[in-house]
Amino acid sequence: MKARITVTLKNGVLDPQGKAIEHALSGLGFDGVGQVRQGKVFDIELNGTDKAKAEADLKAMCDRLLANTVIENYAVEIA
């Protein structure tokens, strides 16, 4: 099984890196770029076929390590 976890900053958390990217895009001449928020993607391969268990495990992985839930949200997708 393959899974993808996307970690993004919560609303209201300042993202200086996203801001810098936003400015750089404008500098390259891309007009009409609104806000940019930077995040992370994890592609994870899992053994087993139990999708429900996989989802529960992936969420636990996010809560315990992959995301800092003080500042980040996460989304789990199983292919």
Add this chain to the structure above:
Amino acid sequence: MKSAVVLLPGLNRDRDMIAALTKISGQAPATVWQTDTEIPDVDLIAIPGGFSFGDYLRCGAIAARMPVMRAVAEKAAKGVMVIGVCNGFQILVEAGLLPGALMRNASLKFVCRQVKLQIANANTMFTRRYQPGQIIRSPVAHHDGNYFADTETLARLEGEGQVVFRYAEGTNPNGSINDIAGIVNEKGNVLGLMPHPENLIEAAHGGSDGRALFEGALGIAA
């Protein structure tokens, strides 16, 4: 008073912390490694600065999940003093021993300079040798020291006097919310701060403003 220093791969201020504790307390601290599950009987545990595990994932994230940090949490729960400096502060918030998070500096630049700190609470075991509101100097050297906490947590920290050090006089080097440079936990026995007091403890450092922190914590006469 006995102390211990936590060692993790990628830290680089461990020697400075060991030297400072040795000079101030008169005895070398015990050292504990990331895989150790027990910490000797000490009064103070220090987590030094650096770049544990290469700052992979998030600063301090991997270190916070090493076995030694469970032992640190157990000691902290028993009231043993814990101080985390710089990466040590990041490790403490990642381990959930302190609230909030440390984000990339607002300037996106690594800052390495001296700042001024205001003693925001002189009524803690770490700051009792300072005067309330006193301004001290301290070096900083970090890329991710931008303290953040949600509104509720921030109100609690401010209300309970858990903000211990604040960047003073417009010297906030990282965009930290409310100019926060260091905080303690609710019980007041766990301190995390971005500045490096261990690097300003004797004349050779150009000053000794950081010395009183360790003297206060270790109950050593100035």
